[in-house]
Amino acid sequence: MSATPAPVVVVIGGGIAGLAAAARMREERPDAEIVVLEGSPEIGGKLKLAEVGGVVVDVGAEAMLNRRPEAVALARTSGLADAVVHPATITAHLWNRGDLVTMPRTMMGIPVDLRALAETGVISKAGMARAAMDTVLPATSLDGRDTSIGGLVEERFGKEVVDRLVEPLLGGVYAGHAREISARAAVPQVVALLDRDRSLGKAAARATSGPASEIPVFAGLVGGVGRLPAAVATASGAQIRVGTTARGLARRPEGGWTVVVGSTTAPELVHADAVVVAVPARAAAKLLSDVVPRAALELARIEHASVALVTMAFAARDFPAVTGSGFLVPPVEKRTIKAATFSFAKWDWVRETGDGVLVMRCSIGRHREEHQLQASDEELVQVALEDLTDAIGLSVKPIDTHVQRWGGGLPQYAVGHLDRIGTVRAEVARVPGLAVCGAAYDGLGIPACIASAHLAVSSLLDQLPALPSTP
Numbered sequence: 001m002s003a004t005p006a007p008v009v010v011v012i013g014g015g016i017a018g019l020a021a022a023a024r025m026r027e028e029r030p031d032a033e034i035v036v037l038e039g040s041p042e043i044g045g046k047l048k049l050a051e052v053g054g055v056v057v058d059v060g061a062e063a064m065l066n067r068r069p070e071a072v073a074l075a076r077t078s079g080l081a082d083a084v085v086h087p088a089t090i091t092a093h094l095w096n097r098g099d100l101v102t103m104p105r106t107m108m109g110i111p112v113d114l115r116a117l118a119e120t121g122v123i124s125k126a127g128m129a130r131a132a133m134d135t136v137l138p139a140t141s142l143d144g145r146d147t148s149i150g151g152l153v154e155e156r157f158g159k160e161v162v163d164r165l166v167e168p169l170l171g172g173v174y175a176g177h178a179r180e181i182s183a184r185a186a187v188p189q190v191v192a193l194l195d196r197d198r199s200l201g202k203a204a205a206r207a208t209s210g211p212a213s214e215i216p217v218f219a220g221l222v223g224g225v226g227r228l229p230a231a232v233a234t235a236s237g238a239q240i241r242v243g244t245t246a247r248g249l250a251r252r253p254e255g256g257w258t259v260v261v262g263s264t265t266a267p268e269l270v271h272a273d274a275v276v277v278a279v280p281a282r283a284a285a286k287l288l289s290d291v292v293p294r295a296a297l298e299l300a301r302i303e304h305a306s307v308a309l310v311t312m313a314f315a316a317r318d319f320p321a322v323t324g325s326g327f328l329v330p331p332v333e334k335r336t337i338k339a340a341t342f343s344f345a346k347w348d349w350v351r352e353t354g355d356g357v358l359v360m361r362c363s364i365g366r367h368r369e370e371h372q373l374q375a376s377d378e379e380l381v382q383v384a385l386e387d388l389t390d391a392i393g394l395s396v397k398p399i400d401t402h403v404q405r406w407g408g409g410l411p412q413y414a415v416g417h418l419d420r421i422g423t424v425r426a427e428v429a430r431v432p433g434l435a436v437c438g439a440a441y442d443g444l445g446i447p448a449c450i451a452s453a454h455l456a457v458s459s460l461l462d463q464l465p466a467l468p469s470t471p
C-alpha cells in the first residue's frame, strides 16, 4: 500500500499574515510541505528594519498590541520570548493650538472622562458644553447599521471632539478620516455596549476597563518587531521563495490548485492542495478574479492610504529635552506630520543601542492626501524638521535620515467594511482548498493579521488529506 503523500500548502505573501499562516499550518500539519511565495526580495511586508545613524530600527510597524494575545504569543513560540519588551513610556502628547499637551485618556479618540478632558484644555469651553450632552442625549441606536466613527462621536460629543481627538488617533492607526472609517470595525467593543449605555463615553470607559486594562497596552521586541518575520519563517519550517510574485491562480480539474509564478515568457506552475492568499486587498483581488469573482470585486473596492515614515538620528547632546513617547497632530492644526514617535524614549533598547545617538520618526500621509508624499525624500525630511522645530524647539540637523514610503500601505475600513468582508469570506468558503488572510480583513494591527491567518488555516484543515495514522 502506498503512503498518503504529504499535503502541499502554498501561502501567497510573506508578510506577517502569510508567515503566521505558515507557522500555524506547521503546528497543525507537521507533515505538510509548506511553500511561501513572496513577491519582493525580502519577507516581512510592513515589518521592516533599516539602519539609521548606526542603529537598526523599525521603519514599518514598531509595536504590537499586547492586550490581544496573538502577536506576543507568536513571538514567543518563534524563539523571541527573551526579546519581548514593553515601552518605557506610552505617555503621548497632542499638538493642540500650537502647544504639546498630554493626550487625554480616550478610546480611539472617544473621551472616557469628561472632567479630565476639560482639565487638559484641548477642547474649548463651548466644545466641552457640547461634549457633555453625550450623557443626556437620547440613546443612539445603530439598529444593526454601521456608521462612521466620526459621525457617531459627532452626534454624541460634537464636532470639536472629532476634529481634535478622533482624527489624530485614526490618522495614526488607519491614516484615515474619522467620518469615513467604520465605527463597527474601529471600535467594535464600544458599539457592542451602546445598547446598554446611553452615553458613548460610558460605553468607551466600560470597554477600556476590566482585567485586561491592567496589562501593558503594547509590546515590542528588542531589536525591533521587524525581527519577527524571519523568526516566524524559521519556526514554520516552510520553504520561503522570495522574489516570486504569484501572477495567477487556477483550480485544477483533478482537485487542488495551480499558482502561476515567474515571467510571462517563462511561467512556472506551482501545484498545491490548498492555497492561503495573504497579500494586500488589491493583489488578492487580482489573484481571485477568475476563481471567486464576487470576492475579488469586493476586495478591489477597498481603498488604501499611502504613508511615509521619516526616521532621523540626532546627536543626543543636541536634542531638546522632551517627555513622553511622542505626539499626534490633528489635521485641524494644518501641519504636515501627523505623528512623531520619540523611539529613543519609547524603547529602552533603541536608546541603549544608540549610545549617544537618538533615533525618532515622523509619519506623513493620510487617505487621499497622496500629494503630501509627492516630494523628494529630502523635502519630506525638511518638512518633518520644520514641524519638529515648532513642536519641540528642535534647532539641529539630523546626523542621518531614512525615508520609507508605504504606497497603498493601509487599507481603509470604510463604513460597511464588516459586511464586505463577510461577503468575501462566504464566497471564498465556497471554494475548496482556498483561504484568505491579512490586513484587509479583521483589523490591520499585527495581532489581528495573525488572528486572520489562524482563521484561514482552520478553514482549510478538514479539506486536506488526513494525517497519516501511526502504526
Ligand SMILES: Cc1cc2nc3c(=O)[nH]c(=O)nc-3n(C[C@H](O)[C@H](O)[C@H](O)COP(=O)(O)OP(=O)(O)OC[C@H]3O[C@@H](n4cnc5c(N)ncnc54)[C@H](O)[C@@H]3O)c2cc1C
Binding pocket: 012, 013, 014, 015, 016, 017, 018, 037, 038, 039, 040, 042, 043, 044, 045, 046, 047, 059, 060, 061, 062, 063, 064, 065, 244, 245, 246, 247, 278, 279, 280, 283, 307, 309, 406, 409, 410, 437, 438, 439, 440, 444, 445, 446, 447, 449
Ligand atoms: C507605516 C506603517 C506602520 C504600522 N505600524 C504598526 C504598528 O506599530 N503596530 C501594528 O500592529 N501594526 C502596524 N501597522 C499595520 C501592520 O504592520 C500591517 O497591517 C501588517 O503588517 C500587514 O501584514 P500583512 O501580512 O497582511 O500584509 P503585508 O505586510 O503587506 O504583506 C503582504 C506581502 O505580500 C507580498 N505580495 C503582494 N502581492 C504578492 C503576490 N502577487 N505574490 C507574492 N507576494 C505578494 C508583499 O510583497 C508583502 O510582503 C503599520 C502599517 C504601516 C504601513
